[in-house]
Amino acid sequence: MPALLASMIALAGANGASARQENAAPPAACSSDPAPMPPQLTPTTIATIGQAYYCVFKNYVGGDQVNHRRLLASAFAGLTEELHRRQLDRTGATMPALSGNRDRDWVAFRAAYQQVIGQLPADPTLHQALAAATMRGMIESLRDNHAMWTRQEGPPPHYAIGLDLAPRAEMASWVPNEVTGPLFIRRILGGAAEQAGLLPGDIITSVNDAAPFVNGKPTPGVLDWLRNPSKEPVKLGLTRPVTGRSWTATLTPGRYEQNPDVIRNVTARRAAGDLAHVTVGAFVPQTANDIFRAVADLKQSGPINGIVLDLRRNMGGSGEEARRLLSAFVHHKTSSYKCDYNYNNCVPETTDDQVELLRLRLAVLTSRDCVSACDSFSGSVRDLGLGPIIGTRTGGFVSGLSYNYTLNDGTTLTLPRSMGLSANREIINGIGVAPDHYIPFTAEDLSAGRDPAIDKAATLLHL
Structure with missing residues (x-):
């Protein structure tokens, strides 16, 4: 300890006043300007963690009410948990005493973090894993399902085994307490899964x-x-409900040509003669226009008297696109509210009355995989009485309107700027939207080629 103390004093003396000034300065601000191309990733460092720390206070909807000590304690917990998992825990890995001052406590945290990292092998992979665990611990302490840190690296999404699953694997990671089995194949996207005959x-x-x-x-x-597939083969145990067959298949991840008909965001087909069954994967830009065009195309071959909007695997996305779609069914209505952190001050979001009304009856199919903007859209449909909701409760993964911020390592910090209420001012975040008719999407029905939810929608729309 004396030697360590002496070296620290010498270092401080060498750097002098400039070092003290640097220690007092907060990290560079996070960027809210989207890059035209994804930035190149660099190592996540303590400077990156500090950038995220200050980004929360500046941009999070409840930033002025966030307890900075909780952020730092959760970040340090993430660090020590990863050290323990790797059997690299250190006796000196102790959270520093915090004064209650946001800036001074960050400086103390940073020094403690750097001291721990300095005692470990100079392994970039290890350092990255520890920084990532620290970052995740800090952001997860917000307990907000739309606050997240993303480092997109490794193989692109189409490097996989070719499966679209129900429930979605991401949901098991995001909200594990709300996801139940069984796990089954929703769609075959191609690749090894298609070759194996799944x-x-x-x-x-x-x-x-x-x-x-x-x-x-x-x-x-x-x-x-x-x-997150690696290059290693994945062994699956499988059962096919329609035949009762059970077997194992070993699939090797790889790149494959994706079937455009399978992965298209908006698909439409005729159902029950005069209905448009429209499936929407996400509310990405131009989704509403794509739906309008798809319905118009179906009308070329005969009348369309209603829409079955299938959102059972909808990942959310743009709230503006969801609002435009809603506006094709109703005008002059409040669709939702944007509120402050405690829901005390709320601003109404209204329908876009420039969108032409479709003047068609509507039924919406939902599941627990319907999240975010899909939650919000479903809540508005229910509250405004636009049509029956059929399926299961939505995911309830809809805290508020979020924005992305770029950090100095090229990663993305996502933070909500507002909290959301549905049209009737109720909270659906963490709760979801209950269906009017409970008809779960099951492996047994899918395996047998049945879809009772669509059958129910057709019955209701033809009443």
Whole structure:
């Protein structure tokens, strides 16, 4: 300890006043300007963590009310948990005493973090893993499902085994307490899954000999083998409900040509003669216009008297696109509210009355995989009485309108700037939107080629 203290004093003397000034200065501000191309990733450092720390206070909807001590304590907990997981814990890895001053406490945290990192092997992979665990710990302490840190690296999304799953593997990571089994194949996207002869509705009973769900809860780490594939083969245990067959298949991840008909965001087909069954994967830009065109195309071959809007695998996206779609069914209505952190001051969001009304009856199909803007859209449909909701409760993953901020390592920090209420001023975040008619999307129905939810929608729209 004396030697360490002496070296620290010498270092401080060498750097002098400039070092003290640097220690007092906060990190560079996070950028809210979207880059035209994804920035190149660099190592996540303590400067990056500090940038995120100050970004929360400046841009998060509840930033002025965030307890900075909780942020720092949760960040340090993330660091020590990763050290423990790697069997690299250090006796000196102790959270510093905090004074209550946001800036001074950051300086103390930074010094403690750097001291721990300095005692470890100079392994860039290790340092990155520890920084990522620290960052995740800090952001997760907000307990907000739209506050997240993303470092997109590794193989692109089409480097995989070619499966679209229900429930979505990402949901098991985001909201594990709200995801239940069984895990089954929703769609075959191509690649190894197609080559192995897998089919929609096949139930995945094991992944590398581990059960994906135990007592109805997702098994930590197991679904990551499917969500973030490496180059290693993945062994699946499978059951096909329609035949009762059980078998195993080993699939090797790889690049494959994706079927454009399968991955298209908006698809439309005729159902029950005069209905448009429109499936929407996400509310990305131009989604509303794509839906309007798809319905118009169907009308070329005969009358369309209603729309079955299938949102059972909708990942959310742009609230503006969801509002434009809603506006095709009703005008002069409040669709939702944007509020402050405690829902005390709220501003109404109204329909876009420049959107032409479709003048068609509507039924909406939902599931727990319908999240974010999909939650909000479904809530507005229910509150405004625009049509029946059929399926299961939506995901309730809709804290508020979020924006992305770029950090100095090229990663993205996503933070809500407002909290959301539905049209009737109720909170649906963490709760979801209950269906009017409960008809779950099951592996058994999919395997047998049935869709009772669409059948129910057709019955209701023809009444």
